[in-house]
Amino acid sequence: MVANTGRPAAGIREVAALAKVSVGTVSNVLNRPEMVAPATRDRVLTAIAELGFVRNESARQLRTGTARAIGLVVLDVANPFFTDVARGVEEVASAAGHAVILCNTDESVQREARHLELLAEQRVHGVLITPADTSLQPILRLRRRGVSVVLLDHPAELADACSVSVDDRVGGELAINHLLAEGHERIVMVNGRSRLYQARERRAGAVGAVHKAGRPDDTLQIVEVPAFNVACGRRAGEELLARTTLPTAVFCANDLLALGVLQVMVRAGVSVPDDIAIVGYDDIDFAAAAAVPLSSVRQPRQQIGRTAAELVIGETQEPDRHEHRHIVFTPELVVRESSSGSVRRRGIRR
């Protein structure tokens, strides 16, 4: 079998010729069908069908100056948190007739830069991005090129752009307050790299909660891992197991880490939550289905995506009269088995 047969792709002029109208009219049928007489419109439409004409988007784009696409740049497509955000984005974007170009940075600044370059070349309508680094340099550059940007999970007052985020500091506090209330006095926080905004804020919230509660500083200890995924969670869990004394609770800055830790504990025969309590972050769907259903700090994932998409589309619709907005959602704690109902500890400590 050999590929690629058929005529060399009919253009608007072939259609015009077949329908015996001018190219302008064909274009009108495509873009403002109401202003062309029904009779000719039908003629054009059948010609289009007959020739199998497909509009050349590049040409359209070149003429109009703007693409019907928005870029979504995330840290990790394999993280269900981001795919849920993506669903939200897709929902409103496609309702507005925009395609979504999904880019994955794997937390790498280089990859991020490459993707942004590509998106800029495509002249996308706007870019939604979870920055891979604290420095917003690349994003500022993009702004200067006139691309609308909405920051996800990063309330960037400084980066001339809108933002949609969740109060990560509060999230950290919620988790730690819960663990403290459950009577824990030796807590480890497993965190991602601190050049990520989320990691820093969640830690700040956690540390703050310990202080506010008047507990000694060494109540909370931080372990930093290179990435927010299950494998790193497993490594962290093994590291904890190797210690002479296990903490009584672990707060993971993300559910993937938590699932990794949990998996190692269960396999090692350490009881969760009796021997060690675990709290995650994001409340991805898999959290509830884990070995021990995972307590987690819930973020409105799809909502984040929808809001961000609305902002970016709104901005490009009236660019001059646009005021940047910073929307901050509040997280909530979902308590499940992994961090509560430890009969043993309750009995001991209370």
Added chain:
Amino acid sequence: MVANTGRPAAGIREVAALAKVSVGTVSNVLNRPEMVAPATRDRVLTAIAELGFVRNESARQLRTGTARAIGLVVLDVANPFFTDVARGVEEVASAAGHAVILCNTDESVQREARHLELLAEQRVHGVLITPADTSLQPILRLRRRGVSVVLLDHPAELADACSVSVDDRVGGELAINHLLAEGHERIVMVNGRSRLYQARERRAGAVGAVHKAGRPDDTLQIVEVPAFNVACGRRAGEELLARTTLPTAVFCANDLLALGVLQVMVRAGVSVPDDIAIVGYDDIDFAAAAAVPLSSVRQPRQQIGRTAAELVIGETQEPDRHEHRHIVFTPELVVRESSSGSVRRRGIRR
């Protein structure tokens, strides 16, 4: 704060003017730097930097006729199986300088059609697709428009296209053979809609295995759910619980379904695998981290993506001399706790 300041995006001619060369030379610097004298090249490069010039990809595309992007159309981005495939695709695509446009159909034929239309308008290099329906009509139409297509998870000898798939029939057999060997006599298969190729093949394999083993037909009963996700799995689980007699084993055509079923069982106090064994399909990372580590039929997820991307890039590189290839991987069974080591049953049946 008000948005969108800055000059109106410099083009190649502004660069040319500033560097005191012709536009052709600028283009050469961009595309064949080796054939322009170092001195002028530098002059152009600094001009580019100074003006913050970004190549207009639509114009480039219009001229050259082809985009540097490939489309990846999947049934569900939230399914880790597909995100892993996507990573594989991305890896080889970006090495070849192509962007990946990720589209989500949610198993809807309409959405699939919309996405394909969009991709055709973009004149993408090629499309990798897991069809949402048995009818390959939309894909054939795309082929006729001259777009290279690779079918994922669908060995389409009939659709004039390459394909990369995993032998789903063997996968179904593996799962059922295992359950039969474990002594199960009342098995339920929870399957997706049978217009999906995967669903049909896995079922065929399962049914075949029962026959080959010489067991009565009612050993295996099929339950069909509307989508391959956790929610549907939960619903199926509840439906099973409501029955007067529970099957002794469940084979789910996908891990998300299996996780849903598992969750319901665990919550209801039904012991897995003692009261009911569960086997999933895909072996996503979360399978091993589940409430009870999930047995599953493993597919080489990233490998599928890589191979497919290579095929589509290869095809567009030499379109005339191209022979369609059909690559079929073989799945393997990963046995974990959810379907084995049931001391109780072993004792009884053996």
Added chain:
DNA sequence: TGAAATCAATAAAACGTTTCAATTCACGGT
């Protein structure tokens, strides 16, 4: 020294749309 060969740079013609000013046509009102 002159012709041929090589190398750099240029100018102009595409690519397939959209848009906009101009044109045609038919009709109703005075």
Added chain:
DNA sequence: ACCGTGAATTGAAACGTTTTATTGATTTCA
């Protein structure tokens, strides 16, 4: 009978690149 109006259609000029044939300058070699 004429003009003005509005609707439908047209034709041509963009949009920002890449590409190709061409020119101009320099080197090579007989």
